[in-house]
Amino acid sequence: MKLMLKQVFGSGKFVIGFVIFLAILLTVVIYPIFVPDAPLKIISRGTFLSPGIYVNLYDSIDSATRYTLITDDAEARRVAGRLSDEDRAKMREWLIGNGVDEAEIDGADTAQLLDLWELNFDPTVRLPGMTNADRNYYIRLTASLEGLLSTEGATIASTNPETGALEQSDIVNQTDYVHVNEVANSRLFILGTDNFGRDVLTELISATGVSLTIGFVAGIVATSIGLVLGLVSGYVGGMVDQVIVFIMNLFTVIPTFVLLILISFSIGQESRGAFTIAVVIGLTSWVWTSRAVRAQVISLRNRDHVNLSKLSGHSIAYILAMDILPYIASYVVMALILQISSGILAEAGLSILGLGPRTTEVPTLGLMLNWAMIYQAHILNKWWAYLPIILVIALISFSMNLMNTGLDQVFNPALRD
Amino acid sequence: MKSDKVILSGKGVTKIFGFGSNKTVAVDHVDFSFREGEVISIVGESGSGKTTLAKILLGLLKQTEGEIYFDGQLRDIRSHSKKKAYWQNIQAIFQDPFSSYNVFRKIDAVLLDCIRMRGGGRLPYDKKREMMREACSFVNLKFDELTNKYPFELSGGQQQRLMIARIFLLKPKILLADEPTSMIDACSRATILDMLMDLRNEVGMTPIFITHDIGLAYYVSDTVYIMEHGKFVESGSADAVILHPKKQYTQRLLSDVPKLHEEWDLSTV
Ligand SMILES: Nc1ncnc2c1ncn2[C@@H]1O[C@H](COP(=O)(O)OP(=O)(O)OP(=O)(O)O)[C@@H](O)[C@H]1O
């Protein structure tokens, strides 16, 4: 036993797969300790906030110590932030279309461009081919250019409760900075938010946990059924074997995924919990394990050590448990790993079709993909809403398949190099 | 030692593997009656159906046809408890000691099974250990060195001796030894055979040797059955069959072991 473990952990492939899997597992366990938010809590108004740090504007004006930094490119950045290259090109287009000499316009010189704009722009003028939307855009742009090159600070005023008049309370200079950590409220969204305004990372980690559990339950169910049927039919033989093989054939010819879809559909939205789905996946995917176990048992049942065990008066159950099972245990573990990873994929497949677990309780990897798809994250280029999920699914199956290949090489001498 | 009581006999015992075009008649209508206490050998070339017959006698394979009588009565091993009772009377040593043990069970477990089989399951452990020690020393093994070890940690000869220690504990009426010495070297071979013969004297059992080595059969047995293609072609006392073979097949088996044959010529003539 010790030797076997040593051999298994001597296999590079297994170790890499195991480490990746362990890292995923640890993240799932440890993350909620630090971020105890409910995974499905809606945390933002508006959808698909992009990844990054969100700093509370009110708090940053109000409470934090202000620092003055002398930076050379602050202004250029500020201007660039409000007037993009695209905007400049549009302005140029308008100006040229209204008879300004092209040579006169220097796109890079903001002050000159603004002067020209102020001089020439007239919201009532319609260029040929200009749509209403274009006109609105120009009007909006003009409004946003207000005070672009101003060097004065922003005035903060508050209402005097007695007179009702606005009174200046503070000025925020252009060189004022606050420390992010000193702002009372800020929030990091490493992976942004999803279509419902939930934190994708928290949701993803919780979903990974749920999906792993689903895979695990499905794997255990499938492997147990497959193991018991395979052991009994392989060892007992005769009529029992024929009946079991008939059932196996039945499950082999029916495409399991179609069966899975039909069962999930007929269970109905209401009673489709994550656990139910896991059991259903397990119930439809045992057949290959049972076939393989049966074949192995048939090759084992006439071995002399089994005969010796019979001669020692052991019962069928004892022989199956002590003389057959240990010999195929490594194989069963490998089958279990594959079943877990295919269970996770099956759940993802079902959920993408909208037949996954009920949506209000827990996220699963498949459900997250389903949501991302329904809300067109892939069309809107909101990569953070689907890419990390695909990556996690890929990583889980990759790590499990790697472990499996490693085990296969240890237990199957013909594959050893 | 020999008595006239028939302990195990069979009528028309047949075993057919497979169906239709690829069916093999491994054992073909054999009749036999083994008397209590005599040493029996079943000799035949490879593939003649010896192991198959042995497994039928042991109740590990079901015969396709024919009846087997144990102790004068039709053998009935249809339930687990009846099988267990039968196996208290008939035991075996297999061809290949390396594949005869479960690699996940320790030597102690193998021997304790035998004590339990004899109804000693509830004995205090000290008593059990005493019995195991005795059995091991009978076959020149030291139990204290073997305890907590696995059978595969022993050499082939030691494993086969452990097998005999099993029989020592089980004390069956019949022992089927299927080529017990085929996987071990010539030196241990004689030791194993001697031990088996000692054991026979000790517990008064009826050994049935199954072998392709007619020399060995002559060396140990009272009665010899010659097996060819699943049939018994010749049988009788060892002297009659081996020194005066009637069938060509028997003569061929004899000529396959020329060296031994000459040795007997030297010793018997
Ligand atoms: N389980 C089985 N299924 C099909 N055919 C079998 C089976 N077991 C044995 N046979 C066939 O029965 C015949 C007799 O086999 P058996 O093992 O009894 O021979 P044997 O005399 O013990 O040979 P050896 O001296 O090589 O051990 C062989 O032709 C073999 O192919």
Ligand SMILES: [Mg+2]
């Ligand atoms: Mg054989």
